[in-house]
Amino acid sequence: MSEITLTDKTFEVEVLQSPVPVLVDFWAPWCGPCRLQGPIIEELARELDSSKAKVAKLNVDENPASAQQYGILSIPSLLVFRAGKVVEQFVGVQAKDKLQASLNKHVA
Amino acid sequence: MSDQKIYDTIIVGAGAAGLTAAIYSSRRAMKTLLVTQDIGGQAATTNEIENYPGVGLVTGPNLMNEFKQQAQQFGAKFALAEVTGIIKRLDDRGTPVFTVSTNTGQYITNSVILAYGLTHRHLDVPGEQEFGGKGVSYCATCDAPLFKGKPVAVVGGGNSGVDAALLLSKICPKVYLIHRRDQFNAEAVLVEQLKQPNIELVLNSEVQEIRGDSRLRSLVVREVGDATKTRELQVEGLFVEVGYVVNSKLIEGLVELDQRKQIKISFDGETSQPGIFAAGDITIISFKQIVISAGWGATAALKAYEYLQKVKGFRGVKIDWGLAQKPNPTTPLA
Numbered sequence: 001m002s003e004i005t006l007t008d009k010t011f012e013v014e015v016l017q018s019p020v021p022v023l024v025d026f027w028a029p030w031c032g033p034c035r036l037q038g039p040i041i042e043e044l045a046r047e048l049d050s051s052k053a054k055v056a057k058l059n060v061d062e063n064p065a066s067a068q069q070y071g072i073l074s075i076p077s078l079l080v081f082r083a084g085k086v087v088e089q090f091v092g093v094q095a096k097d098k099l100q101a102s103l104n105k106h107v108a
Numbered sequence: 109m110s111d112q113k114i115y116d117t118i119i120v121g122a123g124a125a126g127l128t129a130a131i132y133s134s135r136r137a138m139k140t141l142l143v144t145q146d147i148g149g150q151a152a153t154t155n156e157i158e159n160y161p162g163v164g165l166v167t168g169p170n171l172m173n174e175f176k177q178q179a180q181q182f183g184a185k186f187a188l189a190e191v192t193g194i195i196k197r198l199d200d201r202g203t204p205v206f207t208v209s210t211n212t213g214q215y216i217t218n219s220v221i222l223a224y225g226l227t228h229r230h231l232d233v234p235g236e237q238e239f240g241g242k243g244v245s246y247c248a249t250c251d252a253p254l255f256k257g258k259p260v261a262v263v264g265g266g267n268s269g270v271d272a273a274l275l276l277s278k279i280c281p282k283v284y285l286i287h288r289r290d291q292f293n294a295e296a297v298l299v300e301q302l303k304q305p306n307i308e309l310v311l312n313s314e315v316q317e318i319r320g321d322s323r324l325r326s327l328v329v330r331e332v333g334d335a336t337k338t339r340e341l342q343v344e345g346l347f348v349e350v351g352y353v354v355n356s357k358l359i360e361g362l363v364e365l366d367q368r369k370q371i372k373i374s375f376d377g378e379t380s381q382p383g384i385f386a387a388g389d390i391t392i393i394s395f396k397q398i399v400i401s402a403g404w405g406a407t408a409a410l411k412a413y414e415y416l417q418k419v420k421g422f423r424g425v426k427i428d429w430g431l432a433q434k435p436n437p438t439t440p441l442a
Binding site for chain 1 (some may be wrong): 241345
């Protein structure tokens with residue numbers, strides 16, 4: 001399965017009400033390191049069992065409300081949500097294994 | 109995740125030097141692995157590049173993405189990991205073999221090219237770590253737009269500091285530029301542009317403490333040489349642009365360094381350790397430029413190839429010199 005593209009409008013339903021943990025990549029097109037993170041997120045999304053966890057991307061440029069809500073002040077920032085709450089947060093580019101391990105930890 | 113394959117070369121770092129080294133080594137049919145924490149290095153965080161020959165105006169990420177794709181196209185493999193150690197041993201024929209350990213596994217290689225460049229210098233003041241990602245930023249081009257409409261500060265008097273202040277002045281109501289001296293090291297043409305109503309210069313000053321709650325709220329700055337003269341600036345962001353240093357933890361004792369901990373190299377990119385080569389900003393070269401690092405990356409890879417021919421009788425494919433070329437009799441191909 002591929003990653004979900006979030007907007008301020010869909011954030012509530014896709015992330016906060018999700019029955020499974022969601023990893024959200026906060027990114028922007030002007031940010032060099034984000035362009036490295038993007039393909040890693042896509043690969044992770046393809047490999048993931050979508051019945052256990054989800055992977056999503058949010059463009060902070062187009063969706064400032066969600067970014068502000070979660071105090072995103074450096075990108076890329078990667079947040080893991082479970083049951084509507086942030087359970088883990090990473091700043092800067094992260095390797096796939098590390099993100100995978102974090103999601104595994106939060107899968108019920 | 110370790111693999112038992114023996115690489116011909118492992119390149120540490122994937123900036124201009126490392127990626128170019130990978131293009132050259134893989135074109136010589138060397139089994140090449142790049143171990144890196146990012147792709148594109150410092151160049152990938154640069155907004156506009158106008159001095160890379162042959163491509164005109166280009167963004168840093170786009171140019172470095174081209175470098176990466178070119179390396180991949182010729183067969184270089186990538187591992188996104190942090191190198192934690194490089195250990196040399198000699199095989200039964202007395203030839204060096206290197207074990208490169210990372211946070212995700214170990215790799216074996218017959219040669220190493222060190223090209224991981226420089227890392228941001230930190231301020232080392234209270235609050236810096238705590239507010240990392242919560243207001244303290246080391247990448248103005250990445251994070252500046254997230255501070256739109258907020259008061260911010262920049263620390264640093266070089267080109268990157270002044271650049272960051274100018275960038276931020278377009279979107280923030282107030283920008284403090286903090287610098288330890290009363291004159292800037294930046295180019296005069298940039299300094300001239302600082303005369304903006306919303307930029308306030310805080311000269312002869314340094315950051316003493318970063319304060320906040322769940323995010324950065326203020327900075328305490330003090331006058332250089334008089335710690336009693338302090339002032340609190342109400343800002344929501346601090347952009348740290350105080351230059352770069354070599355992260356020498358990995359290489360001390362392995363290869364010879366100069367006083368600034370940069371790697372000493374020969375004109376051919378050799379370090380003091382046979383089998384280990386180096387290229388780019390991590391070395392003693394004076395000019396930290398993309399085109400120069402790329403050239404040194406190519407040099408190091410070609411020298412590594414020559415080294416492997418000598419010690420291993422390595423037989424690659426000489427794409428760059430034409431496939432029909434006769435072997436050089438002084439470097440026998442076993």
